[in-house]
Amino acid sequence: MNLFGLWFDTPWAFLGLLVVPLLVWRVLRRARFGRVPAPAAESMSGQPQGVVARLWWLPDALRIATITVLVVALARPQTNDRQVITGEGVDIMLALDVSASMNAVDMSEEALETTLAGGEVPPNRFDIARKTLEDFVLSRSQDRIGLVIFGPEAWLKYPLTLDYARLVRTLRGLVLDSGFQDPETGKCLNGCTVSGAGTAIGDALGRAYNRLRRTTSKSRIIVLVTDGKSEGGTLDPLAIARHIASLPQDEAVHIYTFLVGTPDRTWLPAVDFRGVMRTDTRGLPIYQRPQRAFATDPELLRQIASLTGGKFYESYDAEKFQADVKDLERTVFKTKVHVNHTDIFVPLALAALLLLACEWLLRFTRWRSLV
Structure with a gap:
């Protein structure tokens, strides 16, 4: 009492x-x-x-x-x-989608007009994901965090580290593919970090798991953030998930999947015939509806999370995505009070x-x- x-x-x-x-x-x-x-x-x-x-x-x-x-x-x-006992650190691999579709803006037409009228550029899916992950990284204290990015292939951008400042600088330095390539070189016109012509979810999971399986941490997770279905790459994402699910308990890796964006309120920057972004008299981008809806596969992400003991989040806008990441923190990083x-x-x-x-x-x- x-x-x-x-x-x-x-x-x-x-x-x-x-x-x-x-x-x-x-x-x-x-x-x-x-x-x-x-x-x-x-x-x-x-x-x-x-x-x-x-x-x-x-x-x-x-x-x-x-x-x-x-x-x-x-x-x-x-x-x-x-x-307060924070317990042992968790090893975390972030897998961030950098495909061109992450340029999309998810908001109502009224909200878009209000944002532009205020002289601001609305954040796209990539901006929201990056900023939220930055805040997530900086909120940790004893967890090693690494970064994998993926488009048509997957690349390790930063190995597991406790140097959160450098990891955040790496996140801020990423340049998203505008979706247009130089016809002669095939490179993106905006100096993007990697090509955005694909969504190799399987390769991303494979690279992230490869890093985690070498660690001795008792808690290991992958945080996968994407807005589309698996396209490109060489590895089957479900095969990776099933392999991870078959591991003994002391080698377990839990995958938390985030599907960002919604097809109902999607806008893309308008471009001219040269692939250059169109702007208004104030220099702000002009937005238009995409000609076709972006393909998504929520069932795949749900299966991946379920097989590995993680959780699937469907984050349709910035507020929901931020709330879902907070839920992830409450779920995985439980603070114990003795x-x-x-x-x-x-x-x-x-x-x-x-x-x-x-x-x-x-x-x-x-x-x-x-x-």
Whole structure:
């Protein structure tokens, strides 16, 4: 039982306090009905009243205090010293989709117009995913985190590390493929980090797992963020998931999958025939509906998560994605609070003994004639 910030191990002992009102009533009754000790009564006749006579009730008060303190001691009060235990670190591989479809903006037409009217460029799927993952990385303290990016293939961008600042700089340095290539070189026109012509989910899972299987951490997870279905690459994502699911418990890897975006409120930057983004008079991008809906495969992501003991999230906009990542943190990174109970029975028992000694001392000295 918790009371006044203390934990009481045997709260039933408080039943002993029922005797206290009876003792108080007994003392008050003595005073009310004139059963006052002789020296005190003599003072009422006009004689000077001494200290002893005025404090005739003190031995009784000490007895009541002794019983009260003793009862509290028998209830075994203990202080609560809370100790936060973060546990061992978790090894985490982030697998981030950098395909060209991540350029899409997911919001209603009204919200898009409002954002542009305010002179702001609306964040696309990639911007939202990157910023949310940056915040996620910076919120960790003992977890090693690595980064894999994937388009038509998968690349390891950063190995498992505790250097969160450098990992975040790597995330911020990623340039998404605009979706248009130089006809002569085949390279993207905007100096993208990697080509965005594909979504090799299987390769991404394979690379991420390859890093995690070499670690000795007891907790290992993959966080997969994508907006499309598996296209390109050489590895079957379900085959990777089934292999991971077959591992013994001490080698387990849990995969948490995030499907970002929604086909119902999708906008893409408009481009001219040269593949250059069109802008308005303020230099802001002009947006248009995509000619065809982006292919997605939520069932695949759901299966991957289910097979490996992870969880599937369908994050249709920025707010939902951020909330889902928070849910991931609550699910995987449970903070444990250990409460140390320090018993204070002995100090209270000694206090009760001291009060009892004082009462006896009074009853066998000058107060003896009053009781």
